Amino acid sequence: MKHLLFPLLCAFFLTGCLEDECTDVVTYTAYHPVVLTAAEWRQDDFTATTPQSVCDPSAFYVYGNILFVLDRNAGLHIIDNSDNADPRPVKFLNIPGGVGLAVRNNVLYVNQYIDLLAFDLSDPREPRFLSRTRDVFDPYTDFAANLHGTGEVTIAYTEGPETITVDCNSPYYGRSWFLEDGFIYTTNRQTFDFAINTSGAANASGGTSEQVGIGGSLARFTINQGTLYAVDENSLRTFSLADPKEPEFMGITQMPWGVETIFPYKDMLFMGANNGMHIYGVSNPLDPEYFATFEHVLSCDPVVVQNDIAYVTMWGGADCGSRGDQLMVIDVSDPRDPRSLQEIPMSNSHGLGVDGNHLFLCSGPEGLKVFDLTDDGRLGAEVHHAPDFPAKDVIVLPAKQELIVLGWEQAGIRQYDYDAEGRPVHAGDLSICN
Template sequence: MKKNLINAVLLLLVFTVFTNCKKDEYEMIQIAKRISVQEMRALPVGLTKAIPAKRTGKIYIYNDYLFINEPNEGIHIYNNTNPSAPVNMGFLKIPGNVDLAIHNNILYADSFIDLLAFDISNLNGIKQVKRVTDVFNQLYSAGAQKYLYTYKDTLVKKQTYKKGIFKDAAYSSNSLSQSSSTGQGGSMARFTLMNDYLYTVGVNNLSLFDVKTASNPTFLKAINLGWGVETIFPYESKLFIGTNRGMHIFSATDPANPIQLSTYSHIFACDPVVVQGKYAYVTLRTGNMCMQASNQLEVVDIEDPTKPKQVAVYPMQNPHGLSTSGDHLFLCEGNYGIKSFNIANKIKIGNNMLQHLINIKSFDVIAGPKSLIVTGEDGVYQFNYNDAANLKQLSIIKDQL
């Protein structure tokens, strides 16, 4: 009965959209289609020719390569040796994929409820080396039989759908490099690597995988964190986990047995976090799945990780992902652009904005070794950020909607 009701609502939505609408009023979104686990595992996986992305999700850099997730479809691979002219090399098709991390030439990616591992030592001949099944079980639908959801493109009226809703609900994730053998992701990541362990967060847990043998990831356990888990960020043998009610701090000194040190609580809000030195930077925003919140940047003193304390709060417009580099912080403001700040003085950050690019709708950002990489509504931008007060656009990889 419940399934029939859901299908009826979806059909009514589609019918409503296609009646009394002009063509220029449409835009493409993805709606869910239920399939069985057996059908899911029979879907094709692997390297295909280079294609443009219809939409972009998580971003990840590894050596001279840029990996761009297309939510629920797979990963676009670019040679980014020259950030002014990235070269589209191929597409790694992975149904149900929203996040990734790379360690010792092994790429880890989710495929619905499974973790897949790929050998990318030869990017022209990427090979799947392992599938770890049933490790992201929060994606199961209710009922005795296990079902999942794939997504198909559908036209809807523009005013009925605001881009970003699905990104918050399903696509948010990040990680940061801890060694030359590991890549770097953004602040919205749900996958990260540290000390030969892969850590992933779902909506209510932290999962651990042993990747000492990179091509043979082994699931160890899942730690319940309560509802609303969104992002994970590693720093100096600690894991900083953003939730919609606060930030958990875990010690990973024993990487196979992370121990919770504290929780920094705030009002209900979407919550990515990055860390530099003895400070954590947290953004909170309204809209989408994050109701009854404020739009602000919080600075948290974590010198004593068992007793995090707020240092300062700065009002923002609609902050999303963020990244730091030296004395500079780069902050995505969603539909309101991207901002750069001098953060040398923690209690005057609000007075030290260096630049505000208002024409870029930004979701997440990585301050990489060669460029500032920004993902937004219409594609992935790269900037020269040698002068944080004068960001210079190098290139854009545009979505093909």
């Protein structure tokens, strides 16, 4: 009996260790990547084409009467904005991969994935390509999130149904999407959008007088002291413009993780990060000097500065943090020792701009809000509200008393005039393609 029991126990335990074999037939939509080689996207043929509709605006910038709008993974729209009630598209430059841009003395600087391009804008209707500075941004950052290690870039996906058999022991069994061999398989379009954002598969010196443009509070490029600066998630990159036609990459200043925006003020740079505001001095433009960090709770964090007062919005939604929205007013008269003046609860606070005694705040689906500022720069009462446009970021043009507001997703761009009381009056729109 003892000899019989042993093989029976072995058979019992071995049977318990065997995994059930099963399969499931599932119909997925397969998204096949459309890929450009490095040689294809680096061909330096940027012949300006006729104006095209803006489809997915990701950044905007103003230089004189020209409004520039970057279209994510498509190119750059050049728009005559002399009359903000009737903006007129002028040209379109096929520059896929653009995230940041800035203009100085009629030279436009814009990234194309990991490269920096320069264009002559002496005639904005006929921009002329000047130079390409290669490999100055890191792959896998916001500048080149859809670039592969080989230099190839995914510019789009084509879709088609595909029925596949999934084994129940597969790690993909029961999942609504998965990535395999560069293909994304999903059960519906909404899941594809989530997969794109989650998997990363589609992941994007001075001394002379100068004229520079104006960017929004969410900008990643800026020009100060005759020098171009760019921020990615954890670094500040410096470019000499001693030869404006061929910018020279000077080096990297490493920063804590989470840097999102950059704003120039006097001879300083203010960087918004998801856990604080970093201040650097650029009196020596090619060698930024760390001054201080004003720490705050985890949040998305654009910043603007006026009269030694910094205004910082902190949005706790999405992946930005868990704490509620707020706006902070910070005294930066001593940039090595920034001090909090106010912390005000907000709702959906995003990009912002300031002019004199008014602060313009983009509040997402709640629209554009206008606040009074006291004589010492503190936030006063909300005095106006334009609720009919989902506002993400704003460029303030004090000389013209105009606002250019970038909307969320497919909302487009809306322009306002404003009076001495800061009251915004709708002037015109830049619509989005279907």
